Amino acid sequence: xxxxxxxxxxxxxxxxxxxxxxxxxxxxxxxxxxxxxxxxxxxxxxxxxxxxxxxxxxxxxxxxxxxxxxxxxxxxxxxxxxxxxxxxxxxxxxxxxxxxxxxxxxxxxxxxxx
Amino acid sequence: xxxxxxxxxxxxxxxxxxxxxxxxxxxxxxxxxxxxxxxxxxxxxxxxxxxxxxxxxxxxxxxxxxxxxxxxxxxxxxxxxxxxxxxxxxxxxxxxxxxxxxxxxxxxxxxxxx
Numbered sequence: 001x002x003x004x005x006x007x008x009x010x011x012x013x014x015x016x017x018x019x020x021x022x023x024x025x026x027x028x029x030x031x032x033x034x035x036x037x038x039x040x041x042x043x044x045x046x047x048x049x050x051x052x053x054x055x056x057x058x059x060x061x062x063x064x065x066x067x068x069x070x071x072x073x074x075x076x077x078x079x080x081x082x083x084x085x086x087x088x089x090x091x092x093x094x095x096x097x098x099x100x101x102x103x104x105x106x107x108x109x110x111x112x113x114x
Numbered sequence: 115x116x117x118x119x120x121x122x123x124x125x126x127x128x129x130x131x132x133x134x135x136x137x138x139x140x141x142x143x144x145x146x147x148x149x150x151x152x153x154x155x156x157x158x159x160x161x162x163x164x165x166x167x168x169x170x171x172x173x174x175x176x177x178x179x180x181x182x183x184x185x186x187x188x189x190x191x192x193x194x195x196x197x198x199x200x201x202x203x204x205x206x207x208x209x210x211x212x213x214x215x216x217x218x219x220x221x222x223x224x225x226x227x228x
Binding site for chain 2: 004006031033035042043047048054056058090092097098100101102103104105106107108112
């Protein structure tokens with residue numbers, strides 16, 4: 001099976017712009033989670049989607065939003081970009097919404113905000 | 115609130131020697147614990163998990179981890195380190211009774227010296 005794919009792999013934006021990141025989960029997986037990784041804050045949970053519904057949201061401002069489509073693919077949007085949004089954004093998929101389920105991660109999208 | 119601590123930012127070990135990467139956790143309820151590894155410019159790769167049962171868990175690439183409930187620890191171990199094991203290792207936890215978001219430790223950079 002193909003793994004989790006994320007597009008694009010690299011992005012450069014300027015402050016104030018918005019950006020959309022895409023994630024395709026492993027075939028058959030219905031849960032998609034997003035994480036932000038920065039050197040200072042480490043790995044932080046953004047949100048989780050299951051069957052097109054947001055089930056859980058981390059402590060991020062409303063500029064961060066997401067959605068999931070009927071084929072389980074997910075997008076994440078960040079509006080009014082700030083310098084501090086520069087990070088590696090990781091998407092993870094799992095089979096279902098069980099807490100014991102393993103989350104499999106994609107390679108990430110490296111976002112640089114200038 | 116959940117928390118995961120990895121007390122060592124850096125661990126150096128000689129090739130062929132045993133390695134240990136430490137992790138302690140604080141979660142309410144029964145913990146589900148995971149180890150992931152990250153290579154440069156890559157996403158996180160799943161190594162192993164503890165859900166219930168035997169305290170010694172075996173995972174990918176010869177890694178194993180020991181769950182110790184009284185010490186709230188979940189240390190990653192390998193009997194004989196390889197240079198190719200050099201990478202960033204993350205411990206993660208989730209409470210069986212909580213919403214489904216992984217809490218990660220800050221990561222430990224493992225360097226195996228030839």
